[in-house]
Amino acid sequence: MFTKLLKHEWRATRGMLGTLCLVCLGASLLGGLNMRYLMWASTAQEMQHNTIIVLNTLAMVAAIIAVALAGVAALFLYIGRFYKSRFTDEGYLTFTLPVGTHQNLLSSMANTAIGMVIMFFVICAAIGLWLVIGFSAMDGFYDELWRNLPRLWAEMCREIGGIKFGYVALFLGNILCGSACEIVLLMLSVTIGSIIAKKHKILAAVGMYYGINVVFSVVTSSVMSMQVFADHSIGQIFSTTLLSSLVQTAAVSVVGYFLMYWLVDRKLNLN
DSSP: OHHHHHHHHHHHHHHHHHHHHHHHHHHHHHHHHHHHHHHHHHHTTOTTOHHHHHHHHHHHHHHHHHHHHHHHHHHHHHHHHHHHHHHSTHHHHHTTSSSOHHHHHHHHHHHHHHHHHHHHHHHHHHHHHHHHHHHTTSTTHHHHHHHHHHHHHHHHHHHHHTSOHHHHHHHHHHHHHHHHHHHHHHHHHHHHHHHHOSSOHHHHHHHHHHHHHHHHHHHHHHHHHHHHHSSOOHHHHHHHHHHHHHHHHHHHHHHHHHHHHHIIIIIOOOO
């Protein structure tokens, strides 16, 4: 049943997600073409056409904003879906399905995580497309890059090889836990706001999210300050900071999820 619920969540959001992906790629194509023109104009000494240069610059800035907003819009899409399917009239149907509260919440979280991973790779592809088109204005750029690629790769491997594996593992762990923590906090804020507010539930959710983040930031800053003022080396401070951040975000994710579970299971009233 969990698989069917996850499939239903995916079907409810895939259309809008696909639209956002197309917008992101289209904006990168526009930005790449404008970047290519600006680079060509600078090398060809055609910068005297001020109106065209200004229009191209504005178009490139608009493309940057569009790519950035596509990622933000994707996150709002999934949080909005969570709110609509759990705390509006649709919630009556959702909570009558023959699934437990854990499955109900985890299906929404898993769908959000899958969608944001897809959006992340689309944004990376958009940036790559942008740069490929933009730098094509430079004659011989890719030939030079191809000739120097083995040397650049060797230097990059040497630099990466100098980084301790523990730092890399902690850094990647922070990214994963931080992303999961952000999803949990957003959904927890929506849950609390929808339960405590009779009206203006979205406004209450925004206020709860702000309040939770203020408390979390104060705790994180206090812990980091104690580590900085401790008598440790830079390497020890860096590793300790990464480890403590990982522990904090993991703990907040777990506590936040079970608090959300308790609120939905015991305090939610859709009558």
